[in-house]
Amino acid sequence: ETGVTQTPRHLVMGMTNKKSLKCEQHLGHNAMYWYKQSAKKPLELMFVYNFKEQTENNSVPSRFSPECPNSSHLFLHLHTLQPEDSALYLCASSQVGPGDRASGYTFGSGTRLTVV
Amino acid sequence: GEDVEQSLFLSVREGDSSVINCTYTDSSSTYLYWYKQEPGAGLQLLTYIFSNMDMKQDQRLTVLLNKKDKHLSLRIADTQTGDSAIYFCAEPPGDGSARQLTFGSGTQLTVLP
Numbered sequence: 001e002t003g004v005t006q007t008p009r010h011l012v013m014g015m016t017n018k019k020s021l022k023c024e025q026h027l028g029h030n031a032m033y034w035y036k037q038s039a040k041k042p043l044e045l046m047f048v049y050n051f052k053e054q055t056e057n058n059s060v061p062s063r064f065s066p067e068c069p070n071s072s073h074l075f076l077h078l079h080t081l082q083p084e085d086s087a088l089y090l091c092a093s094s095q096v097g098p099g100d101r102a103s104g105y106t107f108g109s110g111t112r113l114t115v116v
Numbered sequence: 117g118e119d120v121e122q123s124l125f126l127s128v129r130e131g132d133s134s135v136i137n138c139t140y141t142d143s144s145s146t147y148l149y150w151y152k153q154e155p156g157a158g159l160q161l162l163t164y165i166f167s168n169m170d171m172k173q174d175q176r177l178t179v180l181l182n183k184k185d186k187h188l189s190l191r192i193a194d195t196q197t198g199d200s201a202i203y204f205c206a207e208p209p210g211d212g213s214a215r216q217l218t219f220g221s222g223t224q225l226t227v228l229p
Contacts, residue, residue, distance in 0.1 A: 104147070
């Protein structure tokens, strides 16, 4: 149990579908992140939420829509995706502020997304 | 901005030592991290080192930091097949905050029997 839980673990969706990825952290952290990990590419930071407010959107296409209803939950809503969006989507959380410096990130196990 | 570089692949024989190298750019980083990713899993924090340290040892793991050359290494002694994974080094932004870590591309470690 990593403290960060992602569901589903695997998802296959068609290009016209709408689906959502869910991330939940039980660590009391105040920042949450979405990363995309594609084969043979570095980790790509997609979105950052700090105290439920989105602080980063790294030029992510609008077919990806994040939602952070509270500091424990993070969603990534997907619609009209492309095959090149197939990847492992990782959620992470961290504690930002005094005392955050050694904690780094805690990652979930990821959702393996395949777009067909 | 920060840039973190690693070699992509490393193969070692079981029982040998593995050394994974990383170079980083932000000299003001207060912490540097090593993460491990096993197949089909997320990244797991393996160890970290304060920037005012040269070395940190934790069981089979030894982290060496050369601040002058901005070079970080992870040594795994007596490498086992269970150590086969991708290893990422990461540095935080210059303000020392844990937010928005910059990750290297990862080194795929393969342990041969």
